[in-house]
Amino acid sequence: MKLLIAEDESLCLESLAEIPWESIGITLADTARSGSEAFEKIKSNPPDIVLSDIEMDNGTGFDLAKKLTCFFPEIKIIFLTAYDKFEYAQKAIQYKAFGYVLKPVNRKKLLETVSEAKEKTENENAERTRHKRLLSEFSNCKYFLKDYFLSLLAGGKTDELSSLFSIRCNSPYSYQTIVATRFDENGMACDMDFRFFTDISSALDQSGFKFIPFYEQSMLTYIVYSEQLSDDGASIRNIFDAADIISNYMKFHDAGSFTVAVGSAVNDPKMISYCIRRAQEALKYHFSIGENTVIYIDDIEPGSFTAPDLESLKSELIDCIKIGSAQRAKEIIHRMFDSIHSSHISLDLAQRICLELVITISIAMAQLGENPETLFNKTEIWSVMKNYHSVSSLEGFISAITDIAVSVINTRREEKNKDIIHRVKELIDENLETDVSLEAIAGRVYVSSCYLSSLFKNKTGVSYKTYITNAKLNRAKELLADTELPIYEIATKIGYKSPRHFSHIFQSQFGILPTEYRNMCREEK
DSSP: EEEEEEEEEEEHHHHHHHHHHHGTTTTEEEESSHHHHHHHHHHHHSSSSEESSOOOOSOOHHHHHHHHHHHHHTSSSEEEEEOOOOHHHHHHHHTTOOEEEEOOOOOOHHHHHHHHHHHHHHHHHHHHHHHHHHHHHHHHHGGGHHHHHHHHHHHTTTHHHHHOOOTHHHHHHHHHHHHHHEEEESSSSEOOOOOHHHHHHHHHHHHTTEEEEEEEEEEEEEEEESSSSSTTTHHHHHHHHHHHHHHHHHHTTTEEEEEEOOOOOOOGGGHHHHHHHHHHHHHHHHHHHHEEEEEEHHHHHTTTSSSSSHHHHHHHHHHHHHHOHHHHHHHHHHHHHHHHHHTTOOHHHHHHHHHHHHHHHHHHHHHHOOGGGTSSSHHHHHHHHHTSHHHHHHHHHHHHHHHHHHHHHHHHHHHHHHHHHHHHHHHHHHOTSOOOHHHHHHHHHTTOOHHHHHHHHHHHSSSSSHHHHHHHHHHHHHHHHOOOHHHHHHHTTOOOOHOOOOOOOOHHHHSHHHHHHHHHHHHHH
């Protein structure tokens, strides 16, 4: 590991150069008498660590640090100075200096600081190497990670999408999806040769297409994107050129019966999952359109609803209702209706989408053991829905329904949890002498031990173990005060096999031994 020293005082520079750097695995690569000279030498031969004076003519140590932060952020810089000034320390922090050593230099301290910088640099280099290796490994398998890609899109992980899949989500791209599937004689999807996938990907690449490919055993998926907007005819021609390349390849290599399907065009990367699903929906028309063809879903289902993926949002909404997150549910509803409003669909279709939402919410309530009639008691839902004559009023209606569902679920869950905690406390009081372990009590209230442990701490403010200890010791205090039972019998009655262990726990909790507590109670009486 290489070190460069920047110091304008000749004697100090000679002294620093004579330090046995090799003893800590450091090679003195070069020296400089100013910040400017040091930077020129760093550009041609970058060291790992820079030891720099602060006050120098023709470029201070801070000037050097500023340049290193910009151009060589991985280099560790350690400042040397004869001035113990607060503003120097502040600037050292500002430029992310690794260390700050005062003159006259203590050699042992300086060696320790440089050694620590070396260790940190080695760790960072190892981490970078590991990261590069992981990226290389990921590059070899990313074609099989369509679900992971879609999860990154849904989560808005733009940095990961850029580094792992080379897609810039902030760019004004148009996205369309092509899927290709082979069919057997019964019309069922059958295996795709991976050779098809690699050869088609190579052909698309050589033809200048920008795309993200994914391989599945029975389907090839190509997300093709371009800088043309989706309502521009050029983007449609572009996607069909790509589809023709895939179709012609499959025909030439005798892939048997197959279908190449094209999904709707979208401009928002968050809608790519919807775009993929639309392409997959086109595959079902291969029975009527014929084999070995390219099918464009918008040709068959014109004017279809092209708002962002409502199925995904609906799934998120149901999850929020089930866990009782009212605020998050409102945010998702707002996103859904923004999409519905921007898509300019008919009021009738919007009403039917809302009807489906209400039915889905009712099913979710039933799955949680709640009566879905809480939402509509003996009321015909569609009649109610037809009374709302705008998208905004429908949004208010769905929000109100969601609030009711969340309120009912949270109330019932709270009541159930209170009943569980009440029953657990009863069982503890009744069974202190026998088995009050978490597993035993959880089994008797029909929940898992993990759930009971978390629930108990949340509702009582103390852990289950602490509550048991307190319950046993409080019972012991009652027995010590009101009975003449021997200590060993009291220990047994509250579940302690060893009287000595019981006495130790009692003293740790109350600061006195059981016998001392009993005597104190007698004196008070």
